[in-house]
Structures are given as C-alpha cells and as structure tokens.
Amino acid sequence: MAVVAIYSVKGGVGKTTLAANLAWCSATISCRHTLLWDLDAAGGAGFLLGIDPREKRKAESVFARDKEPEKLVRKTSYPRLDLLPADESIRELDNQLVQLGKRKRLAKLASTLSKDYERIILDCPPVLNEVSAQVMRAADLVIVPLPPSPLSARAFELVAEEVAAHASPHPPILPVLSMLDMRRRLHREARDENPNWPAIPLASAVEQCAVRRMPVGAFAPRSPGARAFQHLWTAIERKLASRKG
Ligand SMILES: Nc1ncnc2c1ncn2[C@@H]1O[C@H](COP(=O)(O)OP(=O)(O)O)[C@@H](O)[C@H]1O
Numbered sequence: 001m002a003v004v005a006i007y008s009v010k011g012g013v014g015k016t017t018l019a020a021n022l023a024w025c026s027a028t029i030s031c032r033h034t035l036l037w038d039l040d041a042a043g044g045a046g047f048l049l050g051i052d053p054r055e056k057r058k059a060e061s062v063f064a065r066d067k068e069p070e071k072l073v074r075k076t077s078y079p080r081l082d083l084l085p086a087d088e089s090i091r092e093l094d095n096q097l098v099q100l101g102k103r104k105r106l107a108k109l110a111s112t113l114s115k116d117y118e119r120i121i122l123d124c125p126p127v128l129n130e131v132s133a134q135v136m137r138a139a140d141l142v143i144v145p146l147p148p149s150p151l152s153a154r155a156f157e158l159v160a161e162e163v164a165a166h167a168s169p170h171p172p173i174l175p176v177l178s179m180l181d182m183r184r185r186l187h188r189e190a191r192d193e194n195p196n197w198p199a200i201p202l203a204s205a206v207e208q209c210a211v212r213r214m215p216v217g218a219f220a221p222r223s224p225g226a227r228a229f230q231h232l233w234t235a236i237e238r239k240l241a242s243r244k245g
C-alpha cells in the first residue's frame with residue numbers, strides 16, 4: 001500500500017483536479033484498488049467524481065476515536081475507485097487532531113484502510129497546521145502542484161522545508177508544474193528552469209472535468225491533459241516501486 005498526498009500551501013493551484021485524475025489513473029490504468037480521501041472542507045474531490053454529499057447527513061468524523069473508516073467510504077461509478085468524502089466535521093479537523101494528541105492518527109487510519117486499498121490519494125487542504133503535519137507523517141510521496149513562475153523553485157523549497165520539519169525521515173516530494181501554458185513567456189521560462197519536473201498543461205479539457213464531473217481520461221482519453229495525467233501517474237508508480245530499494 002502507498003499513500004500519495006497532493007499538497008500545497010496555496011489554493012487554486014490544481015490540487016483537487018490532480019488528486020481526482022490521478023486516483024482515476026491508479027484505478028483504471030494501473031488497475032489498483034484506490035481510495036481518494038478528501039481532507040478539504042470544500043469537498044471538491046467527490047464533486048469531480050460525480051458524487052453528491054449526502055443530504056442532511058450528520059457530520060461523522062472519520063477521525064473520531066471509535067469510528068471505522070470503511071463505514072464512511074462511498075463507491076464511485078468507476079471500478080476499483082472509492083471515495084472517502086469530506087463532511088462538515090472536517091472544518092474542525094485541526095482542533096480535533098490537536099485534542100486527540102495522537103501524532104499519527106491519519107497514518108494509523110491509512111494503514112487500517114490498507115487492507116482494502118493499494119493506493120490512497122489524499123486531496124489536502126491548503127493549510128500549515130496539524131492536518132498537514134499528519135499528512136507528512138502518513139504519506140509515502142508528496143506531490144506539490146506549482147503554478148509556473150520564476151518563483152516556483154522557491155515556492156517548492158518552502159514546501160520541502162515544511163515537509164522535512166514534520167516527518168523524519170520525511171517522504172520524497174515531487175514538484176509538478178500545473179496549468180502550464182507554453183504561449184506565455186514566464187511559463188516557458190519556468191519550464192526551462194525545471195526541465196525535469198513533470199507538467200500538466202493548461203487545457204480546456206481539464207477544466208471540463210468540473211463541468212462533466214468526470215476525470216478527463218474518462219471522456220477525452222487522447223487529449224494532452226489526459227496523457228499528462230497518465231504520464232505523471234506512471235512516474236509516480238515508478239517512484240513508489242523504487243521506494244524500498
Ligand atoms: N490543467 C488545468 N487546465 C485548466 N484548468 C485547470 C487545470 N487544473 C485545474 N484547473 C482549474 O483551476 C481551478 C482550481 O483547481 P483546483 O483543482 O480546484 O485547485 P485546488 O484544489 O488547488 O484549489 C479549477 O477551476 C480547475 O478546473
């Protein structure tokens with residue numbers, strides 16, 4: 001089992017889009033039993049997979065001491081792909097984790113879930129708090145989407161420092177240029193400065209995920225966006241395979 005976190009301190013950089021599309025690649029291309037775990041109160045990950053929040057459902061925190069996480073999991077319409085949705089209680093998650101005083105609560109839950117899933121993808125909120133610290137302790141790999149800019153290398157270093165501060169040994173971190181638009185000079189420069197970083201193109205097909213509420217691979221499998229996610233997922237699987245030497 002491996003836990004892959006999609007994390008950034010910034011919002012609107014493509015985390016949820018990456019998380020939903022990579023989870024789909026894991027389930028569909030790698031044929032792995034995959035759980036997309038939404039840790040963001042905005043709840044966008046389920047939305048992108050076509051899942052609506054249950055109406056008037058009481059906030060039931062998966063982090064509560066006696067809760068079995070399997071009970072909150074929902075099936076998606078894609079084989080092997082399930083969702084652990086965010087609910088109202090997730091707004092209180094930071095406090096809840098601090099009060100619990102268990103530094104590895106998230107990692108523990110992930111390992112409980114590993115009997116059913118080979119890959120767990122975490123769609124993280126853009127925060128620097130106990131939630132992100134727990135994510136770093138649970139993750140085998142951290143994917144950091146970065147908008148292309150001359151500052152992206154610096155932004156990446158900041159996240160790397162944050163990751164190193166909370167987990168020892170800390171998980172490897174993979175920067176990804178997100179929403180890359182080669183028509184723009186600054187984007188081309190960011191690309192040239194970091195030629196080894198994977199990139200996801202700025203593409204209307206990717207934007208359409210939120211309209212169709214489907215991963216791009218499910219409705220435009222040959223589009224450059226779908227190919228970029230597939231390519232990135234293959235790179236992630238390679239990284240995970242080399243993990244234990
Ligand atoms: N590669 C892309 N091309 C075009 N639009 C994108 C791309 N990635 C994300 N978006 C759009 O950018 C917005 C923010 O993306 P989102 O995944 O919600 O970011 P975050 O989770 O980091 O806040 C959304 O409207 C999404 O549809």
Ligand SMILES: [Mg+2]
Nearest residue numbers: 015016040044
């Ligand atoms: Mg998001």
